[in-house]
Amino acid sequence: RWWTSSVIILALLLSYGKNADWITSFFIDVVPLYNKFRAVTSIQVLIELCVPILAVIGLWQYFNEKNTEETKAKALKYAGIIVGGFLLILITLGGQLFDFASAMDQYYMDSDQLGIGFVDALRDDRFEVMRADALRSLLIVGVIAGALFLLLKKKLSENLVLVIAGIVILFDLVSFDMNYVNSDDYVTASEYDNAHRKTPADDIAMKDAQAGDHYRVYDLLLNPFNSGRAPYFHKSIGGYHGAKPRRIQELSEFYLFDDNGIAPIGRENIEILSMFNVRYVIDTEETGYVAKENPMAMGNAWFVDSLKTVSSDNEEITGLSELNGNQLAVIQQSQKELLDLTTTHADSTASIQLVDYDTQRLVYRSSNTQEALAVFSEMFYPYGWKATIDGSETPIARVNYTLRGIKVPAGSHEIVMSFEPQVVKTGSNIMLGSNIMLLLIILGGLFYTFKKNS
Known part of the structure; x- marks a missing residue:
């Protein structure tokens, strides 16, 4: 109960965001990757995991014959009083304990059409929503506590208590989810197939x-x-x-x-x-x-005649105003050095064509009498994409602020771009090794059990 309770409290505090800024700022500044959360409330998935674990363990302890009836009665009394009392406080005194204010309230107050009367009504509605949820939760707590009390008095069997708990859980899940997914969210097959006209x-x-x-x-x-x-x-x-x-x-x-x-x-x-x-x-x-x-569309890839070399992102994005078809490409000095590129030239017969298209594999055929920079109309992404020319890997540089570019030697070549992220390979190997270990543990356990029984 200690680790689950600790995680529940921590996740709840973190989900408050700027309303508990002292802990939120600490996690954002210190804990790696925590600032990648799009919404701090996402951390509440930990509560959704830990509360059922705590509940299942509590029921198991309650059903366990090793615990005395006195211990069970004491646990049930304290759990019912603490949870039920907290809900009663919210129902009766919630309006005095919380102001039910929102960051948008000032905007509504300043509005000529809404004003302070609208904000007061909105806060009353927020309180009513909270009180309705508290009443609903109190009803659920009362039913479960009553069933456990009757079990203790030998009026109900364990199986019947589990059935009652299952019905209450199902009611809780379905009735709550209906707030978000209900008949209004379903459409006919024809409407679905014609989402856009x-x-x-x-x-x-x-x-x-x-x-x-x-x-x-x-x-x-x-x-x-x-x-x-x-x-x-x-x-x-x-x-x-x-x-x-x-x-x-x-x-x-x-x-x-x-x-x-x-x-x-x-x-x-x-x-x-x-x-x-x-x-x-x-x-x-x-x-x-x-x-x-658009007659100026550049196609899937092209060779360029000249380069504009810049030293920063700002220079690169502003330099795109000088583009003129396939005559020019803008590239940062570091990316140019990555390609070991000195000059680029496309003769009048130079061509590069996309011959095979897949989301993770693109195949091109190129022909040019001189070495040149080829620009591809695909977003540059440094993690996982690899390029080969006639089977030999070659570096991919960022060109024109967003696109991919590679140096292509003179002659006719096959260029392949494939998406092969190392993290997927590493993860697949770890998963394979873990599955093999799990299988060996299961087989070992079965062998040990069989041998012991023999």
């Missing part, structure tokens, strides 16, 4: 993909970086996720957004879209939805 512009933008081409679509019908509409139909630039990839977010804010929201398409941002191989831009005009084809 396809427009004629989508059909136009999809026709090349249906023929086997790989390219991206920039959808301006909604915010392209906060909507799931475009990824529903197309390979897109953007989409929605709670955690944004940092560099693509910075790039979009720098070139694709303005003070009024999404920036209109101009020379600078069309170059950014083109380097991400955006072939179609979906937008609206007076005639309706349109899919505008």
